[in-house]
Amino acid sequence: MTSPRIPPGGRRELGLIGWLWCKFAAWAWKIPEFHLFTVLAQHKGMFWTWGPFSGYLLNFGRLPKRDTELAILRTAHLRQCEYELQQHRRLALKRGVDAQTQAKIFAWPAADGLSDRQQALLTAVDELVADRTMTESSWRSLEGHLDRRQLIEFVTLVGQYDALAMTLNTLGVPMDYPD
Template sequence: MSQRDEAARPNRPRLLPLPEEQWEPRIRDLLALAPHDPGGGIPNIFTTLVRHPDLYERFLPFGGQLLGSGRLPGDVRELLILRTACNTGARYEWGRHLPMARAAGVTDADIDRIGEGPEAPGWAELQRHLLRAADELHRDATMSDATWEGLAEHFGDAELIEIVMLVGQYQMVAFFLNATGVELEPGFPCTGFPEGEGEDG
C-alpha cells in the first residue's frame, strides 16, 4: 500500500484561527455568515480561512451550495465527502462530517468500511459506484466509463456534475486543512478514521 507522507504533515497548526480581538468589522460580518456550532462557536476552518477575507467571501457561497442546497441526497453527499477525507488523510474533514453523515442516514456499518474501499463486502451497487468515483477522481482526475455509466443509471446530468464538483471541492478543502494544520474542535472526535488507508490501499 502506498502510504501518505505523514512526515510532511504539520504536527501543530501552521496557521492559527484568527483571534476574535483581531476581527475587524468586515471579518466579523463575514464570520457571522459561517455555520455556527451548537453554543455559538465558529469552526476553526472558517476562522483560519478568513485570514484571506476576499477568498473566504467567495468560498463560502460555493461550499454552502454544495453542502446545503445541492441536488444530491444527503447520504450520497456525505459518503463522497467521507471517502474523500479518507483518500486525503483529512482528519478534520472526517471528524466534522461524521455527525452529518449519520444524520443523513449513513449507517455505522457503512462508516466502518469506508476505509476498505468500494470492493469491501456489504456495499450496495450505487455506493460502490460512488466510492469508485471518489477514488478515480482522487487518483486520476477523471472517471472511468464504467463508473460514469454506473452513476448515470441513478443520476441526471446536473447530479453527475455535482458529484465531480463535490469531490473536487472537498479535495481542495482537505489540501487547505492538511497543509495549514487546522485542529479539530473538542466534541468532534475522529472516530473510525481509517489511518493510513485510502484509494491506493
C-alpha cells in the first residue's frame, strides 16, 4: 500500500490531550511522530482503553521481556507487518534479543541454536497465528517453561499483536523510522 487509508491525525483530529500524548510518546521513543498513536487516537474511546492494555502486555507483564519480544517479532513476521517489525527489532535489541537471535526467530523452524524454551515459544506462536489455538503437545511444552499467569498472558500477547498487525496493515499506518 502506498498511502495510508487513515492518515495520521493532528491536533484537530486527536484533541489537545491526545495530541499532547502522541507528542510525548514520540519524544520518548525518539521519533518525529508515533504514527500508530496518531492514527488510532483518532478513535478516542478505543485508543484510551486499548493503550493501557497494550502497554501492560508490552512493559509490565509477567513474561520476561526477551520472551515478549520473541513472541511479537514472530507474530509480526508471520503477519508480514513491517510497522511492528521496524518498531520491535529495535526494542528487542534493547531487551537482549540480538540480531543473530532475531534472524533465527524469522527463520524458524529451519533455525538451529535456539533453546528449548525459545523453540516452545516459537512453536506456540506459529500455531496460535495459523490455527487460533495450540495442540496439546505444544501446550504441554509451553507449560514446562511458563507458569499459569504467564501462559494466559502469552496467549493474550500473541492475540493482541496478531490483531494489531492486521490493523496496521489494513489501515496502512506509515512507518516511524526512515529505514
